Amino acid sequence: MAAAEKALWYIESHFREDLSLADIARIACVSPYHLARLFQATTGWSVVRYMRARRLTEAAYLLAAGASDILDVALTSGYGSHEAFTRAFRDQFGITPDELRQRGHVSGLVLVDPLRAADMPTIALETPRIELGPTQLVAGLGCRYSDATTQGIPAQWQRLMLSLQGFSIAGKTAFGVFCNSDDEGSYEYIAGYDVSSFSGLNPAWSTIRLPARHYVVATHRGHISAIRRTWQTFTGSWLPESGLDVADAPDFERYAADFNADTGTGTVEIWVPLKS
Structure with a gap:
């Protein structure tokens, strides 16, 4: 499995946790420096932006389904406060968590669902x-x-x-x-x-x-x-x-x-x- 695919799998399995770039790089068997470049080259996203977008997308689904407590959604999405979550949510989607909950659907939001690594074709590499x-x-x-x-x-x-x-x-x-x-x-x-x-x-x-x-x-x-x-x-x-x-x-x-x-x-x- 290529490094970017390992990183994507780990992010999808753990994105609600307090992950660092170093944590993900360790699983992908590359350095944080190399993962940052490789991940963006492969997916078009930085690691940090992708994790943030995935957390907020999953939060949006919960809120649209009528989650009763916005703070609980914030905490399970990796945010330490209602305020920090609301700020990040508004920056991502242009509306507040409460507005989405009242609306009850995610239509019109630019959501980020799980990516599949679209690796460029490998080539015949001379033995390093x-x-x-x-x-x-x-x-x-x-x-x-x-x-x-x-x-x-x-x-x-x-x-x-x-x-x-x-x-x-x-x-x-x-x-x-x-x-x-x-x-x-x-x-x-x-x-x-x-x-x-x-x-x-x-x-x-x-x-x-x-x-x-x-x-x-x-x-x-x-x-x-x-x-x-x-x-x-x-x-x-x-x-x-x-x-x-x-x-x-x-x-x-x-x-x-x-x-x-x-x-x-x-x-x-x-x-x-x-x-x-």
Whole structure:
């Protein structure tokens, strides 16, 4: 079972409980960081938004059926007070719990019923390898994305090229680093290059230090537009079945010397950190 499917099953079985992203990630056998990205890429929802929508949808069914006590519905839906529940309910559906109970039906509400993971087709993946990665300093442009907005990444690389005045990329390796994620499924993506020091760089650039550690590395070949399928197969299918313990730390794409930025073809390696 793929990681996103495991996460969906666990959410559906426990969404009335006080679940954390870490709780669900443990069941899915991936790190919270990777689950946040994988879940949104697979379902179109962040984990937190989906859990909230499922709780409130089930609450709406109870209220429309004539639940006698709104506070009881609030508590069983994971909310600590009538006020917090009413606020969240109104934000989700545009009406209050009491208004829905009086109306007695859910027609016209945008409800969120259980999802089935619509995984992208898996691909033939070259057997990943374990490698001890050295300490890397990476500098470049950082932007924040969710998996629904990653179409902006190519334009980010264009902006990086325009900001390279006085910075030579000869002999340097290009990196795309995914870091600083949140529970809503957004993360920072740094498009950049390896540097020997952070001193004297463009002050508008973002920087990150990737410490020496073990990684599991998958290889993507072909056009860069298909790399999402490689990510899906690697982190959504192969990795959860591998028995490896993934660290909750930045992962990255490392662009090989044969990668052609003009045509978008060549080799890209996906490095996912492992726990020590």
